[in-house]
Amino acid sequence: MAHETYSTSDLSRRSGDVISEALRRPVTITQRRKxxxxxxxxxxxxRLLSGRSQRSGTLESMSDELLEEVEEAIAVYAEEAEDR
Known part of the structure; x- marks a missing residue:
């Protein structure tokens, strides 16, 4: 499950799609690629307000699927950092 990112233009033009995705998992909204x-x-x-968080663990204890998601998120972050 990859993390979804939409621009403010996407939010304006495709609000239904963006909202549907946000109901499944958090999405990032970018402006000028940031x-x-x-x-x-x-x-x-x-859940965030209440201080309850999802189960925590270590890289060794997480599922392969979750580890893949973390690696993808790191790659996206590194790519965005290069664009700055």
Whole structure:
């Protein structure tokens, strides 16, 4: 499950798609190719406010699927850092 990123233009033109995705998992909204906002479901927001977080662990204890997602997120972050 890859992390989704949308531009502010995408949000304007494809708000239904962006909202649907945000109901499944948080999405990043970019402006001028820089991350500016995160759109997330009310359940995720309330969990953040309450201080409850998802299960934590180590790289060795996480599933292969989750490790792949972390590696993809790091690659996206590194790519965005190069663009700055």
């Amino acid at each position: 991350p500016r906002l995160v759109l997330l479901s009310i359940e995720d927001y309330e």
